[in-house]
Amino acid sequence: MAYIxxxxxxxxxxxxxxxxxxWARGRSIxxxxxxxxSNQLAHLLRERGVKKGDRVGLxxxxxxxxxxxxxxxxxxxxxxxxxxxxxPVDRIGYIIANCGIRVLITRGEKxxxxxxxxxxxxxxxxxxxxxxxxxxxTGVVPWAMLSAYPGAHxxxxxxxxxxxxxxxxxxxxxxxxxxxxxxxxxxLTFVEWCAAxxxxxxxxRLSNHAPLHFDLSVFDVYNAMEAGATVYLVTEEIALFPATxxxxxxxxxxxxxxxxxxxxxxxxxxxxxxxxxxxxLRTILFAGEVFPMKYLKQLADLxxxxxxxxxxxxxxxxxxxxxxxxRDRLASMDKLPIGVACENTEVFxxxxxxxxxxxxxxxxxxxxxxxxxxxxxWADPEKTRKMVVPNRFQRPFEEKMYRxxxxxxxxxxxxxxxxxxxxxxxxxxxxxxxxxxxxxxxxSHPAVxxxxxxxxxDDVVGNRIKAIVAAHQPGSIKSxxxxxxxxxxxxKYMLPELIEFRDSLPKTSxxxxxxxxxxxxxxxxxx
Amino acid sequence: MQSTARKDQIRExxxxxxxxxxxxxxxxxxxxxxxNGVIDSLGIFRLVSFLEDTFGVxxxxxxxxxxxxxSVDTIENLVIKKTRK
Numbered sequence: 001m002a003y004i005x006x007x008x009x010x011x012x013x014x015x016x017x018x019x020x021x022x023w024a025r026g027r028s029i030x031x032x033x034x035x036x037x038s039n040q041l042a043h044l045l046r047e048r049g050v051k052k053g054d055r056v057g058l059x060x061x062x063x064x065x066x067x068x069x070x071x072x073x074x075x076x077x078x079x080x081x082x083x084x085x086x087x088p089v090d091r092i093g094y095i096i097a098n099c100g101i102r103v104l105i106t107r108g109e110k111x112x113x114x115x116x117x118x119x120x121x122x123x124x125x126x127x128x129x130x131x132x133x134x135x136x137x138t139g140v141v142p143w144a145m146l147s148a149y150p151g152a153h154x155x156x157x158x159x160x161x162x163x164x165x166x167x168x169x170x171x172x173x174x175x176x177x178x179x180x181x182x183x184x185x186x187x188l189t190f191v192e193w194c195a196a197x198x199x200x201x202x203x204x205r206l207s208n209h210a211p212l213h214f215d216l217s218v219f220d221v222y223n224a225m226e227a228g229a230t231v232y233l234v235t236e237e238i239a240l241f242p243a244t245x246x247x248x249x250x251x252x253x254x255x256x257x258x259x260x261x262x263x264x265x266x267x268x269x270x271x272x273x274x275x276x277x278x279x280x281l282r283t284i285l286f287a288g289e290v291f292p293m294k295y296l297k298q299l300a301d302l303x304x305x306x307x308x309x310x311x312x313x314x315x316x317x318x319x320x321x322x323x324x325x326x327r328d329r330l331a332s333m334d335k336l337p338i339g340v341a342c343e344n345t346e347v348f349x350x351x352x353x354x355x356x357x358x359x360x361x362x363x364x365x366x367x368x369x370x371x372x373x374x375x376x377x378w379a380d381p382e383k384t385r386k387m388v389v390p391n392r393f394q395r396p397f398e399e400k401m402y403r404x405x406x407x408x409x410x411x412x413x414x415x416x417x418x419x420x421x422x423x424x425x426x427x428x429x430x431x432x433x434x435x436x437x438x439x440x441x442x443x444s445h446p447a448v449x450x451x452x453x454x455x456x457x458d459d460v461v462g463n464r465i466k467a468i469v470a471a472h473q474p475g476s477i478k479s480x481x482x483x484x485x486x487x488x489x490x491x492k493y494m495l496p497e498l499i500e501f502r503d504s505l506p507k508t509s510x511x512x513x514x515x516x517x518x519x520x521x522x523x524x525x526x527x
Numbered sequence: 528m529q530s531t532a533r534k535d536q537i538r539e540x541x542x543x544x545x546x547x548x549x550x551x552x553x554x555x556x557x558x559x560x561x562x563n564g565v566i567d568s569l570g571i572f573r574l575v576s577f578l579e580d581t582f583g584v585x586x587x588x589x590x591x592x593x594x595x596x597x598s599v600d601t602i603e604n605l606v607i608k609k610t611r612k
Binding site: 061086088236237238239240241242243244262263266270271272429460461480483484485486487488492493495496497 | 543547548549550551552561562564566567568569571572588589590591592593596597
């Protein structure tokens with residue numbers, strides 16, 4: 001049995017050496033090649049001083065080398081950190097400094113785009129595309145150097161399942177992203193449950209729609225490796241165009257799909273989907289936001305043979321509950337459950353009296369315990385203590401549990417139902433967004449006096465973001481300038497689509513900005 | 528319509544309505560607007576509505592592709608092709 005992630009690859013490489021393991025951008029790599037190249041990369045990293053537990057960043061649009069890099073880093077005993085290639089360089093610089101990345105795998109043009117201080121903080125960059133700037137003293141190592149290292153075996157490193165495998169940075173309430181630390185055990189708890197529940201076999205073709213810094217990717221990549229299947233990385237030229245995406249699914253014969261619901265909604269609305277073209281699609285998983293029932297029903301009608309699952313869980317636990325869509329109940333259902341706990345995981349809701357919720361109809365904050373729960377946030381013990389807390393419901397030994405911040409209710413059917421967030425975190429296109437992070441970006445502009453970011457519910461993307469801003473001098477700043485100012489601080493998916501200027505913002509009786517009022521002003525009244 | 532005027536309108540819409548909201552100030556006519564992050568999944572459909580409203584063309588779902596919409600140049604070519612019909 002595998003207890004570290006790279007064993008999944010080694011096992012399949014022995015069993016299916018010539019089978020394609022990863023496909024991206026028209027190119028594929030066999031299991032044997034993936035095993036050998038990741039061994040070579042691990043040797044290169046070790047020889048250049050990467051030690052067990054060191055963080056190595058991945059900073060390039062996804063391609064075959066992404067998966068080689070993930071496994072190469074793990075085999076070196078190190079921890080990989082996927083960085084959003086479209087994020088502002090400020091944010092990338094912050095993450096690199098925050099978790100002490102000294103080695104970056106990137107593209108030449110991405111490396112040149114980093115600010116100088118960040119570039120100088122790196123020991124070296126392994127550059128996957130061009131070698132023009134490489135040479136002694138430049139800190140640039142070309143990817144072609146891999147061939148100089150042995151591919152038959154990985155370097156000898158002692159690892160256990162409790163070692164870290166990767167760190168995923170998510171939106172934080174303080175205006176800075178936070179790094180969720182995930183161990184091999186965290187990942188494998190989820191991967192093994194998926195393998196058993198969705199019966200992934202070597203005949204399957206999995207898509208990878210989510211970006212690699214998004215935890216949905218963990219299933220796509222590692223469950224493909226676990227089963228000896230092939231994972232097809234969906235790049236932007238495909239993902240953004242529904243008709244192109246639909247023909248990709250058909251041509252590549254994708255059998256297992258996992259994405260945020262909005263990707264499926266866009267397919268339904270704009271791809272002229274035909275059931276017979278998608279006949280290979282047997283299992284569709286979605287997570288990351290609430291799937292609007294009307295579109296889920298359309299999807300279920302279109303693909304009567306496919307199993308549909310709603311998966312739920314924050315990055316800190318990966319998936320912790322699931323619900324298999326019951327087709328016979330779907331017509332009469334008005335709310336989709338998040339379901340019940342995955343195997344080897346326990347979830348429970350805790351009410352305001354700090355009691356576990358046991359009766360249907362009651363609601364509370366959802367807590368998670370089990371081997372899926374993160375150790376916490378990199379270099380942030382304070383935030384970790386707040387979210388990864390001692391399990392006060394059992395005393396004999398020390399154990400942690402994760403408080404999700406999500407309010408849920410227990411249904412008559414035994415399923416949990418998602419009600420909303422305790423705080424101001426929202427989802428848009430599946431991305432977690434702290435409205436506070438947007439507000440601090442807006443407020444950092446010298447001309448801004450007050451700012452509030454609000455979410456406007458939207459059927460397709462979950463939420464659209466609007467900002468309401470009061471300037472020190474009315475009329476002194478334009479919406480475009482403010483958007484550009486924010487773009488240097490927060491990722492694109494967090495930028496407000498619309499900025500409304502007012503002389504001042506409405507306040508509640510306690511003097512806080514009245515977000516309820518602002519939201520009511522902005523959301524058209526239904527009916 | 529003059530070709531330059533049409534192209535200016537396309538470039539202006541992308542700059543004002545899509546790029547500016549992403550904090551991007553400059554892009555060339557041949558640059559991929561997906562790779563640089565100017566156009567995202569929602570931006571695509573705003574762009575299509577703009578082209579339909581401004582140039583009186585109808586763009587089918589099957590025409591919403593990277594080949595047609597990846598840069599200012601390819602978008603202009605699509606509009607020329609559609610208006611000739």
